[in-house]
Amino acid sequence: MLDKHLEKKLDQLSLYMEKMKLAEYVDLLHDTKRLLWVNLISGVARGFGIAIGFTILGAVAFLILQHLVGLNLPLIGDFIAELMNYVQESKGLRVR
Known part of the structure; x- marks a missing residue:
């Protein structure tokens, strides 16, 4: 009886x-x-996935920030507009 039980457990293992x-x-x-x-x-696959994910997340965040600027909220809108100007200037997209 004990041998059969032990044999069954070994088979399961x-x-x-x-x-x-x-x-x-x-x-x-x-x-x-x-x-x-x-x-x-x-x-390499993990690094590529992180880069793609961060790019998508950054793009979504940028779109949300643009939308918030369009709402013209008093304090937040000014801060976000200033932040977007800084980003655009650093990319060379906007000339002062």
């Missing part, structure tokens, strides 16, 4: 380990070149 792909992970850890390559590719 081996099934879980196979689902986790533990053997492939251990093989990856031992293959230094492949590990470096995988990490390099994932780092």
